[in-house]
Amino acid sequence: MTAPHEIPPIYVTRPYLPPLAEFIPYLEKIWENRWLTNNGPFHQQLESALCEYLGVKHICLFTNATLALITALQALRISGEVITTPYSFVATSHSLLWNGIRPVFADIDPVTLNLDPARIEAAITPQTTAIMPVHCYGHPCDVARIQKIADDHNLKVIYDAAHAFGVQSGGVSVLNHGDLSVLSFHATKVFNTFEGGAIICHDLKTKQRIDNLKNFGIVDEVTVVASGINGKMSEINAAFGLLQLKGIDGARQQRKDIDARYRAGLQAVAGIHCLPDAGEQVPNYAYFPILVRPDYPLSRDALVLKLRDCGVYARRYFHPLITEFPMYRGLPSAAQSNLPVATKAASEVICLPIYPTLAPEQVDFVLRIIAGRPAA
Numbered sequence: 001m002t003a004p005h006e007i008p009p010i011y012v013t014r015p016y017l018p019p020l021a022e023f024i025p026y027l028e029k030i031w032e033n034r035w036l037t038n039n040g041p042f043h044q045q046l047e048s049a050l051c052e053y054l055g056v057k058h059i060c061l062f063t064n065a066t067l068a069l070i071t072a073l074q075a076l077r078i079s080g081e082v083i084t085t086p087y088s089f090v091a092t093s094h095s096l097l098w099n100g101i102r103p104v105f106a107d108i109d110p111v112t113l114n115l116d117p118a119r120i121e122a123a124i125t126p127q128t129t130a131i132m133p134v135h136c137y138g139h140p141c142d143v144a145r146i147q148k149i150a151d152d153h154n155l156k157v158i159y160d161a162a163h164a165f166g167v168q169s170g171g172v173s174v175l176n177h178g179d180l181s182v183l184s185f186h187a188t189k190v191f192n193t194f195e196g197g198a199i200i201c202h203d204l205k206t207k208q209r210i211d212n213l214k215n216f217g218i219v220d221e222v223t224v225v226a227s228g229i230n231g232k233m234s235e236i237n238a239a240f241g242l243l244q245l246k247g248i249d250g251a252r253q254q255r256k257d258i259d260a261r262y263r264a265g266l267q268a269v270a271g272i273h274c275l276p277d278a279g280e281q282v283p284n285y286a287y288f289p290i291l292v293r294p295d296y297p298l299s300r301d302a303l304v305l306k307l308r309d310c311g312v313y314a315r316r317y318f319h320p321l322i323t324e325f326p327m328y329r330g331l332p333s334a335a336q337s338n339l340p341v342a343t344k345a346a347s348e349v350i351c352l353p354i355y356p357t358l359a360p361e362q363v364d365f366v367l368r369i370i371a372g373r374p375a376a
């Protein structure tokens with residue numbers, strides 16, 4: 001089946017962009033202020049606006065989530081071993097290596113594809129200092145069990161919440177769990193500032209330490225107290241974030257509609273498994289992963305190619321597992337035998353296109369390819 005000529009490529013995601021004309025007044029203001037970065041007025045406004053929208057106490061904006069993860073580990077003085085998931089984007093574990101920390105990979109839960117708390121507990125050694133779980137695809141981890149393990153073993157918890165913008169669980173933001181949470185505002189995310197990220201923390205003292213670490217460790221003109229990085233968000237990125245925030249609820253509703261259309265359309269397709277829907281939680285519909293099981297007529301990779309031939313650029317997030325990359329595969333915890341659930345998920349997953357401007361007819365087109373039905 002080939003894509004009709006008028007159908008442009010359908011990517012796994014497209015950035016949500018408000019009308020260009022609405023951004024011009026923000027640019028004019030930046031030109032007028034001549035304040036381009038280093039905690040400028042739009043930066044401060046975005047921090048306040050996000051605290052309110054997300055329902056969190058403190059937020060520290062960053063250039064991207066990778067630098068935010070690296071800084072979060074530094075802020076809590078994490079060393080030794082950190083337990084994390086192999087089923088994520090490679091930035092999660094790279095942040096550990098950048099700090100000289102040894103990643104210890106634990107397997108994931110077969111239903112949520114998030115770190116399995118029982119496997120976290122089993123991976124603890126005297127060198128373990130922290131846990132770095134990922135709210136994969138924006139689905140909340142088992143935060144209560146992870147906190148109990150952390151409390152029992154005196155460990156810190158840093159959530160890689162790159163996918164979890166706006167997600168709530170038990171009536172509160174999922175970002176309020178753990179010691180720190182890190183968001184990504186990359187172009188491919190639910191809320192984007194072109195590039196960007198943030199650390200969420202719960203007290204002012206920690207915010208001050210993080211703000212200091214993202215500004216070279218500078219305290220004042222003559223005092224540098226740590227080997228901090230340059231992780232600051234510029235005024236252009238912050239201004240774009242403020243504009244984008246105005247339309248975010250509408251964009252999330254459009255994602256929700258697409259999620260529902262996929263679920264209904266895939267219900268009867270043998271061999272295609274969708275992850276459970278959000279139930280009582282407030283999700284953000286960041287991704288739409290499906291698992292291609294053996295009773296589907298094609299292999300996962302054959303379906304990816306078939307979609308691509310039709311102009312649909314679905315992605316295999318997260319294949320390969322992080323543990324298959326050369327800088328990790330020699331670690332004992334990276335062995336496939338330690339990670340059977342993650343290994344299976346990575347061999348079955350396809351993330352289907354989901355973004356606010358994806359039209360219902362485009363969703364139906366993707367569904368027809370998967371169902372093996374001829375074009376309408």
Ligand code: T4K
Nearest residue numbers: 011013014015064065066089091092162184185186187197
């Ligand atoms: N932790 C987790 C769990 C993460 O998933 C990520 C990032 C991070 C940490 C680190 O966050 P940041 O440091 O990036 O803030 C993408 C993103 O680059 C990456 O941010 C994201 N996770 C990861 C899951 O996906 P790629 O290599 O797949 O991106 P790329 O360039 O192939 O883009 C995917 C599709 O998106 C394209 O086919 C088309 C569309 N696209 C992309 C861009 C950049 C656009 O339409 N416009 C664009 O500007 O990694």
